[in-house]
Amino acid sequence: MTTAHDSDSWTAAVRRRLDLGRLLPLGGAADGTWLAERAAAAELRGAAAAVPGTVLGAVRLSPADPGTVEKSLVPPPPSALPPGQLRIEAEFGERFTDMTDAPLPVVADRLRAVLFACATKRLGLRIAEIDLRVTALLDPAAEPSAEAAGAAGPVQPAGPAGPFELWAATPEGEPALTAASVPGVACLTRTLGNAVTGSPGHVRIELATAAGHRPLEVARVVRKRVAARVPGGPSVGVLITAVNVTP
Template identity: 65%
Template sequence: MTTAHSSDGLGTGGWTAAVRQRLGLGRLLPLGGARDGAWLSERAATDELRLAAAEVAGAVLGRLRISLADPEGAARPAVPPPPSALPPGPLRIDGEFAAGPAEPLPAVAERLRGVLLGCATERLGLRVEEVDLRVTALLGPSGESAEGPPPGTAAPAGPDGRRPAGVRAAAPEGEPELLASAVPGVAYPTRTLGGAVVTTPGHVRVELATAAGHRPLEVARAVRARLTAALPGGPSVSVLVTAVGQDG
């Protein structure tokens, strides 16, 4: 259930997975449910989770991984998914963190768990049902670990210090891109897994970044509704969000 077939001629699942890994997108996580036809890159999700976790006093987040909580129970998406995307289903966050001495570790972990869960579900629209955290280091009085920051702490940015590395912004070209770009909450189209719009018989895949202050799931739903209604033949539409909280 965890393997989806490419529908845009980009190659086999292994090839597209290698491209995705090289570009730093990570997994393509289902946004919402099976009928929502939307996916979010793991990199974009973890960037937002790290921003939220930075507000938790006494904890420094390390490695993060998001996966299906129950791969065998995942659903079939209503539209063709992006290459190698995870199928719709509840998700699980696995993370590591360093904690300070001022508060019992279970209390710090519980606060961090609540922030991560709230960000994933309310801020992003991911169906996260489990958050498993593990303490891997203790912070000193200054808030720094004697062993250095936990592995995976830093989230490298792109050349402009804001856009995630590997996310290629693009000026809208053609009717589908122009329609998508006009939807409130769309910051700009992106070209990371190919074109900003990939068209196959009866289906259109749109790739984009969402603007600050907009929930990715709601933006994706609005883009799908706009394109389905406006494009000739009423094709099915899927949306891949590769960056969140961007300036237009």
């Protein structure tokens, strides 16, 4: 029999999963790491703030060519995208302060370069193309909303709808304690369920990375250390639900 409490818990779990957005592959097929689209969008929005007068709106990441995706060498999280190159689709608004401002194509090129650098160098995503669409010419006197503008530098998690709740988990057991001790791990998280889930020969770790650390590099160390410490040397997958988190 399903109780009202069970129903509420199930609904909350589904909502948390949907809030993550797509689970994006970091690195290549051998890296066994995925990043929540929500976290990637927050970082891209923060990076876009470096382009003067530009306000990034909706952001979506998807496979650049579904026909050329790769097979992950470790079991992926449920409904995760397979490894491969991605496409960024984003909307943005631009403020014009005077007639000497750069033309929109120039602004778009600047924004595209900033987003590409953030996605590839800071996060570790493989980006094939970036499609930008201008949706508004904004009043120079208007202040951008917190949801549209995002924030640069170390921040608490933020998504398309603003700050979101980080479901931190207390490390319990060898895999969790090992993962939590890796430099750059802000905390373990439990958005999809337990912070550590296992199946025969495989362990998945869910975590958030700290400010100043590249998520893909942190995940690589986590995978190596957990595989070495857990009996049987299982394959290890990592799901990163938030980045740039200040502990």
